[in-house]
Every structure is written in structure tokens, then in C-alpha cells.
Amino acid sequence: MELRASWLGEFLKHSVLIAGAIVVLLPFYLMLSYSLKSPSEIETNTGGFTGAQQIMTDSRCVKAGNAEEDCLMRPIVYNYTAAFKEAPLVRYMLNGVFVTVSIFIIQVIVALPCAYALSKLKFWGRDVVFGLVIFCLLIPVHAIALPLYIMLAKVGLTNTYAALIIPWTISVFGIFLMRQFFMTVPDDLIDAARMDGMSEFSIVWQVMLPTAVPALLAFGIFSVVAHWNDYYWPRVVVTGNKDLMTPPLGLRMFKSDMDGNEYGPMMAATTVIVLPLVIIFLMAQRRFIEGITMTGMK
Amino acid sequence: MQNSKVHYWFIAPALLLMFILLILPVIVAATLSMTDYSLGNSSFNWVGTDNYEKLFSRRSYAKMFSASLTYVLIVVPISVALGLGSALLISSLRIGNELYKAIFFLPVMATLLAMAIVWEFALNPIMGVVNDILRSGCDKRLIYGFFTGAWYGADPLQSWYGTACADKFPIWLGDKRYALGTIAFIGIWQGFGFNMVLYLAGLTSVPRELYQAAHMDGADSAWERFKLVTWPMLGPTHVFVITISSIRSFQVFDTVEALTEGGPSKSTYVMVYAMFEKGVRQNLLGIGSAITIVFLAFVLVLTLIQVYFVNRRVHY
Numbered sequence: 001m002e003l004r005a006s007w008l009g010e011f012l013k014h015s016v017l018i019a020g021a022i023v024v025l026l027p028f029y030l031m032l033s034y035s036l037k038s039p040s041e042i043e044t045n046t047g048g049f050t051g052a053q054q055i056m057t058d059s060r061c062v063k064a065g066n067a068e069e070d071c072l073m074r075p076i077v078y079n080y081t082a083a084f085k086e087a088p089l090v091r092y093m094l095n096g097v098f099v100t101v102s103i104f105i106i107q108v109i110v111a112l113p114c115a116y117a118l119s120k121l122k123f124w125g126r127d128v129v130f131g132l133v134i135f136c137l138l139i140p141v142h143a144i145a146l147p148l149y150i151m152l153a154k155v156g157l158t159n160t161y162a163a164l165i166i167p168w169t170i171s172v173f174g175i176f177l178m179r180q181f182f183m184t185v186p187d188d189l190i191d192a193a194r195m196d197g198m199s200e201f202s203i204v205w206q207v208m209l210p211t212a213v214p215a216l217l218a219f220g221i222f223s224v225v226a227h228w229n230d231y232y233w234p235r236v237v238v239t240g241n242k243d244l245m246t247p248p249l250g251l252r253m254f255k256s257d258m259d260g261n262e263y264g265p266m267m268a269a270t271t272v273i274v275l276p277l278v279i280i281f282l283m284a285q286r287r288f289i290e291g292i293t294m295t296g297m298k
Numbered sequence: 299m300q301n302s303k304v305h306y307w308f309i310a311p312a313l314l315l316m317f318i319l320l321i322l323p324v325i326v327a328a329t330l331s332m333t334d335y336s337l338g339n340s341s342f343n344w345v346g347t348d349n350y351e352k353l354f355s356r357r358s359y360a361k362m363f364s365a366s367l368t369y370v371l372i373v374v375p376i377s378v379a380l381g382l383g384s385a386l387l388i389s390s391l392r393i394g395n396e397l398y399k400a401i402f403f404l405p406v407m408a409t410l411l412a413m414a415i416v417w418e419f420a421l422n423p424i425m426g427v428v429n430d431i432l433r434s435g436c437d438k439r440l441i442y443g444f445f446t447g448a449w450y451g452a453d454p455l456q457s458w459y460g461t462a463c464a465d466k467f468p469i470w471l472g473d474k475r476y477a478l479g480t481i482a483f484i485g486i487w488q489g490f491g492f493n494m495v496l497y498l499a500g501l502t503s504v505p506r507e508l509y510q511a512a513h514m515d516g517a518d519s520a521w522e523r524f525k526l527v528t529w530p531m532l533g534p535t536h537v538f539v540i541t542i543s544s545i546r547s548f549q550v551f552d553t554v555e556a557l558t559e560g561g562p563s564k565s566t567y568v569m570v571y572a573m574f575e576k577g578v579r580q581n582l583l584g585i586g587s588a589i590t591i592v593f594l595a596f597v598l599v600l601t602l603i604q605v606y607f608v609n610r611r612v613h614y
Binding site: 010013014016017020021023024025026027028030031034042043044045110111113114116117118121123129132133136138139140141142143144145146147148149150151153166167169170172175199200201204225228229231232235236247248251252255263266267270273274277278281282285288289292293 | 304305307308309311312313315316319320321322323324326327330337380384387388390391392394396398399400401402403404405406407408409410411412413415416417419420425427430487491492495496499545549551552555556570573574577578583586587590593594597598601
């Protein structure tokens with residue numbers, strides 16, 4: 001009896017979780033499916049997941065003066081080529097990579113020495129500085145976007161890469177995280193390095209940096225995910241200049257430029273932007289979940 | 299080896315950036331909130347607390363506060379409950395827990411703005427699948443009977459589903475009665491997986507022996523063990539999860555900006571969106587800064603509550 005009851009319980013739990021999983025996955029399914037189908041299939045909600053993939057005419061291609069025979073293609077090809085033609089998707093993606101990588105590198109360059117000083121060097125005022133770091137943790141960067149925007153506008157930096165990167169160069173959270181990590185590194189390691197005649201500067205980059213790789217990885221995942229997905233700050237600081245747009249902002253522009261029924265290309269663009277992170281996530285799931293939750297306090 | 303002044307070089311860049319990029323903006327916002335400054339103007343007037351008085355007396359700002367608070371009050375309880383529920387279910391599974399964990403965490407990872415656009419298509423009143431699915435249940439007696447209450451003798455037309463079937467299904471984002479709830483739904487969809495992971499971490503820290511002890515004390519059913527052991531031992535996790543999701547949902551912006559732009563009739567006019575619209579779009583930096591300061595105060599109070607409870611290491 002017990003065995004049967006526990007199997008029933010297991011079955012019920014799976015049913016509830018599967019129902020939840022269907023709702024959670026619904027938009028991902030739709031995104032992929034719409035990116036494959038023809039406009040008429042999307043409009044009438046037919047064709048299953050992939051659509052019939054019947055050859056269709058690209059109306060824009062015909063309008064551009066090409067012969068009808070040259071404008072025939074399968075919906076999947078139409079959607080993805082239109083996505084890359086209509087919007088500078090490649091540019092958006094490169095911008096996204098450039099901005100997120102720059103932010104992360106600068107954050108590390110600023111945070112690592114500071115965290116080292118706060119955990120391994122004794123100097124007057126150390127506790128005050130650490131207190132300040134804790135205090136700054138309370139300030140949500142979202143909230144001070146407006147004054148930051150005003151300051152950047154005053155020095156004429158809006159609509160530049162600098163504007164996208166500068167506000168994030170200081171990560172008090174990164175300092176806090178690294179400091180906590182360095183506290184667990186034995187002093188002997190540093191003393192030995194000093195005996196060998198290493199300067200404090202090279203201790204930071206040649207001794208501490210390699211030991212901090214696990215913590216840096218977690219912080220890196222957090223930082224890259226947050227800034228790849230960030231829409232608010234780019235929206236505030238970039239106006240109209242498509243050359244500077246990051247993927248979410250570019251997608252938003254695509255949406256407002258779109259004329260009526262280009263859902264297919266739109267969803268193809270969405271897929272291209274969402275998929276890289278999702279694939280990396282699925283490959284390194286455990287690390288991602290750790291990285292994002294240990295940094296959950298942000 | 300502490301003779302050098304090397305620590306200055308190590309902390310100076312961080313201190314400088316902290317001051318310029320975090321502390322100075324707060325001071326700037328606090329100062330500008332008492333002026334009528336606009337970008338491009340060479341001077342400004344001090345207006346004292348006028349901006350704040352406007353904020354707390356005008357109807358459009360009352361709508362702003364109510365939209366933000368309603369959003370938080372919908373999203374936080376539901377996403378916390380779903381997070382806890384799914385964590386409990388997943389942690390008690392024999393197989394498949396990694397898979398469910400990955401699936402429920404997926405929306406946390408995915409670009410919210412992009413997924414919001416997909417939801418907008420799905421919720422489209424004419425060609426969206428959501429209303430399609432709802433509509434398809436209307437002529438299936440089993441489903442219709444269940445959701446309208448016809449099964450247990452209620453009048454179908456008294457129920458939400460019954461009237462919707464007889465007339466039409468909502469236009470979700472375009473209807474001021476539904477818009478905020480729909481935005482909140484997307485917020486819950488996106489955020490509960492995050493809470494789930496926090497609860498899963500909390501659950502692993504509950505000592506096994508406590509369950510055995512509870513068992514010996516006669517707590518046989520799963521519910522009693524939950525009430526006696528799991529729930530109280532999750533005390534610190536509850537505080538953390540609730541404050542984190544409150545702060546996160548206070549900051550809602552992407553979905554509102556992309557899908558409703560604060561409308562219809564300001565029903566989704568949340569604070570961060572108002573800040574953006576007043577400050578950046580309309581160049582009314584005084585009032586925008588005042589909203590910033592009030593917003594900061596809200597978030598600060600929430601954080602202090604969290605710090606207070608975490609330091610007391612609450613176990614209910």
C-alpha cells in the first residue's frame with residue numbers, strides 16, 4: 001500500500017510540475033514556432049510547430065522591382081533573412097558583446113585591488129571604506145539612473161559607448177563578494193609571495209586573481225547576464241542612434257518600426273537575441289544558477 | 299611590509315567611482331528635486347518642496363503610487379508562493395528535479411524585453427494563442443462546466459468564464475481593468491524561478507535530524523512536518539526572498555515601457571516608468587528627481603527591514 005501511495009504522490013507531483021512547465025515554456029515555444037511560420041499561418045494560428053513551409057513570395061522583394069520568380073522562398077528563410085536585413089542585428093549583438101565584456105573587465109580591474117586591500121592590508125580607515133561599500137550596496141542603480149543621465153548629458157556623453165559602460169564600472173557588490181572570498185585565502189600565501197620579492201601590485205594580479213577564479217566566474221555570469229539583458233539604462237541614455245544599440249534596445253526599435261504583420265521576422269530576431277544566453281545556460285546550468293543566486297542580493 | 303602607501307592606489311579608483319557614480323547622483327537627485335531644472339536651461343529656480351507636494355496631491359501621481367503598490371502586492375505573494383511550492387515539490391522528487399529546475403529558471407535568464415514582446419503576441423486579442431486556447435474551451439462541455447461552475451449547479455453566466463464565452467475574451471493589455479494584472483502575470487512568470495532557487499538553497503540547509511525528531515514526536519503527515527520543521531526553519535529565507543522580490547518588482551520597467559507605456563488611462567503607470575517619462579522624455583527633471591528620491595526611500599526601507607530581520611536571524 002505504502003509503495004502504491006508513494007507512486008501516486010510522485011505521479012501527482014509530476015503532473016503539477018509539468019502543467020507549470022508548459023506555462024513557463026509557452027512563450028519560448030511560440031517564439032521559435034512563429035519564427036518558422038509564414039505570415040498567414042501565424043495569423044490563423046495553423047500549421048503546428050513548424051508550419052507547412054510552403055514557398056511564399058516576399059512582398060518587399062517584389063516591391064523593390066525584382067521579378068516574382070526571384071522572390072520565392074520558404075517562410076523560415078524569409079523570416080530569418082528579413083530579420084537580419086530589416087534590423088542591424090549583427091551590429092546589435094556586437095554592441096552587446098562589447099558593452100558587457102568591457103563592463104565586466106573594468107569591474108574586475110577596479111574591484112579586485114580594492115577587495116585585496118580591504119581584506120589583506122592593514123591601514124588607517126579600512127573599516128570606514130568597507131562601511132562605505134556596504135552603504136553603497138543599498139543604492140539600487142536603477143533608482144539613480146535619472147541623475148546619472150543628467151550628469152552624463154552635462155558632460156556631453158549621452159549617445160556614446162562610454163555612457164553605456166561608465167555607470168557600471170563600479171560594482172560595490174563585486175568588491176564585497178571578492179573581499180569575502182579573499183578573507184578565506186590564507187595569509188601564508190601572500191607572505192610567501194612577499195618573501196619572493198613580489199610587489200603588492202603583482203601579488204594582486206598574479207597570486208590573488210588566479211585563486212579568485214571560482215568567485216570571479218560566478219560574478220562574471222551575474223554581470224554579463226544582467227547587462228546583456230538590461231533594457232532600462234540603454235533606453236535612457238541612447239536615443240535613436242542605431243549604431244549604439246544593445247540587443248534589447250534594438251529589438252524594441254524593430255518592434256516600433258514594424259509595419260503590421262511582420263511577426264515572423266520579428267520573432268526570428270527575438271530568437272537570435274534570446275538564444276545565445278539560453279544555450280550557454282543550458283550547458284552550464286549549475287554554474288549559472290549558483291552565480292545568479294549567490295549574487296541575488298543585488 | 300605595510301610601510302608603503304600602496305593601499306591608496308588599490309582603493310582610490312574604487313572610492314572615486316563610488317563617490318561619483320553612486321553617492322553624487324543621490325545628492326544631485328535630492329538637490330534637483332527642489333528645483334524646476336530642465337536640461338538645456340542655463341539656470342533654475344528653487345521651488346522648495348513644491349515637487350513633493352505635487353507628487354502627493356495630484357491624481358496622476360496617486361495613480362502612479364497605486365499602480366506600483368498594486369503591482370508589488372500582486373507579484374510578491376504569488377511569486378513567493380509559487381517559488382516555495384515548486385521548490386518543495388522539486389526537492390521531494392525522485393527523478394527529474396534538475397530538469398524542472400532548469401525549466402523554471404529559464405525565464406530568469408532570458409531577456410525580459412524580448413520575452414515581453416512574445417507575450418504581447420500571445421495575448422493579442424485576435425490572433426493570440428491565449429484567447430484561442432480559452433475560446434476553444436467554451437464548446438467543450440467538460441471544461442466549460444468546470445470553469446463556469448455549471449457542474450455544481452451555479453449559473454454559468456454569473457462566472458467570469460461563462461460571460462467571456464458568451465460575449466468575448468478580454469483584450470488584456472488594452473483594457474484598464476486587466477492591463478496591470480497582465481503585466482504582473484508576466485512579472486510572476488519571469489520571477490518565480492528565482493525565488494524557487496533561493497528556497498531550494500534554503501531547504502538544503504534544514505538539518506535532516508529535525509525531521510526525524512518531528513517524526514518521533516508524532517508528526518506523521520507531510521503537512522505536519524512542513525508546519526513543524528520546514529516552515530519555521532525557512533525563516534531567514536522567507537525574509538530574504540520577500541524583500542528581494544519586493545525590490546525587484548518595484549523596479550518593473552521593461553514590460554511596461556514595451557507593452558503599455560503606462561496606459562491604458564495610467565493603469566500601469568509604475569514609478570520607474572514615471573521617472574523615465576517625466577525625467578528623460580519630458581525633461582521635467584525636478585519632478586523626476588522627486589520621484590527618484592521617493593523611490594529610493596521605498597527601497598531603502600525595504601532593505602533596512604531585510605537587514606533588521608536577517609540580523610535577528612528570525613525563526614518563527
